[in-house]
Amino acid sequence: MSTKSFPTRVTEAKSLxxxxxxxxxxxxxxxxxxxxxxxxxxxxxxxxxFQNERTDD
Incomplete structure (x- = not known):
């Protein structure tokens, strides 16, 4: 499991x-x-x- 913050992981994934x-x-x-x-x-x-959150509504 990564110890990086969520925003950091999103930014790194986008950059890659x-x-x-x-x-x-x-x-x-x-x-x-x-x-x-x-x-x-x-x-x-x-x-x-995110899809799971939408179906929980």
Missing amino acids: LEEAAAGAPEDLRAERMANLQEAIEFLRRLETS
């Missing part, structure tokens, strides 16, 4: 995705790819939590 979108796929190194996968999973969990 923007960088990946701007670069060519062959530019992704293994470590960067792992960070990108972690960011994607974090955003998926975040999206799911």
